[in-house]
Amino acid sequence: MKRLIQLLFIGALSVALAIGFMAPAPAEDHTENGLISMSSSYSVAETGDRLEALLAERGLTQFIRVDHASGAESVGLDLRPTEVIVFGNPQAGTPLMQCNQEAAIDLPQKALIWEDEAGQVWIGYNDPNYLLERHGLVECAEVIANIETALSNLISTAASPSE
Structure with missing residues (x-):
């Protein structure tokens, strides 16, 4: 049952935000589903x-921060820490929509932050x-x-230690 709930949750995030697992480092991994993590x-x-x-420092607009684990807890379900931050900049996004207005379905940008089964934290975004494409x-x-x-x-x- 727990696995089914996890699968349903992942499906709800959308294909572009599906979870990909990589080797530790802060190394990027381009996955087939369009997620860089x-x-x-x-x-x-x-x-x-x-x-x-x-985001604030760079003048980007943050629209929302969604805490999926808290949402799960509110209905009596367990979910490892999982958050999505939605943010954007009309100067960057508008030209994409001018090229093809359907790009709006993937805008504004999103960052998915989650903890995997081993306790490793990941951050991913749409490639x-x-x-x-x-x-x-x-x-x-x-x-x-x-x-x-x-x-x-x-x-x-955001993911790497400050120097």
Whole structure:
């Protein structure tokens, strides 16, 4: 039953946010489902806090932070720590929607932060190149490249120890 609930939860997040498991490091892994993930040196809550601070520092809009584990607990179910932070910047997202308005289904950006069965924390986000392919955003290749660089820097900074 517990496994069924976990599978239902994963399905509800969407294919782009499906969980991928990688080797420890903060190394990126491009998975077939369009998710780029890396291990975090912090707890789920602290990784989320670090990401929120970076979003504010860089002038990005944070729309919501969803604590799925608390939601599960509120209905008497167990779920390892799992959060989604939804954020964006109209200067980056609008050109994608101008190329293909259907790209709006994948915007604003999302970061998934979760703890796996072994206690390792991960942070993942949609691969911008996956979105390029999914929505045929060839005319927006330069915008995609800029988003890819910005997301990679943002997520790796949130997940890695400060120097």
